Amino acid sequence: MIKDFEEYERLESVTVGSKFTPAVKWVKRYPSGLTGEMFIESLGLTRATVREAFDAQESGFSGWVFWRENSKGRW
Numbered sequence: 001m002i003k004d005f006e007e008y009e010r011l012e013s014v015t016v017g018s019k020f021t022p023a024v025k026w027v028k029r030y031p032s033g034l035t036g037e038m039f040i041e042s043l044g045l046t047r048a049t050v051r052e053a054f055d056a057q058e059s060g061f062s063g064w065v066f067w068r069e070n071s072k073g074r075w
Contacts, residue, residue: 001042008050014039016065023065028054039065 004010011025016039023039030036040053053066061070 002045002047002050005047008047008054013042016041021067026050026053041065041067044068 002010007029009027009029011027013022013024015021016023022042024042024045025037025039028036028038036054036057038053038057040050049066049068049071052071053061056066056070063070
C-alpha cells in the first residue's frame with residue numbers, strides 16, 4: 001500500500017459504488033498553502049495514478065472518485 005509521498009497525503013480508506021470498490025482519500029498540498037482532495041480507486045493504485053488524478057482535477061475533472069477507467073493518459 002502506498003504511503004504519503006512528495007506533497008501527497010493518504011487519508012482514510014472507503015468503499016464506493018455499487019461494486020463496493022475500495023478507494024482512498026488523498027490530499028495534495030500546494031506551495032501556496034491550498035489543498036486539493038480526491039478519492040482514488042485503490043485497486044492497482046500507483047504513485048503515478050495519484051499524480052495523474054490531481055492533474056486531471058487541475059484540468060477540470062469534476063468526479064468525486066477517480067476510477068482506473070479515467071486513467072488513460074488523457075491528463
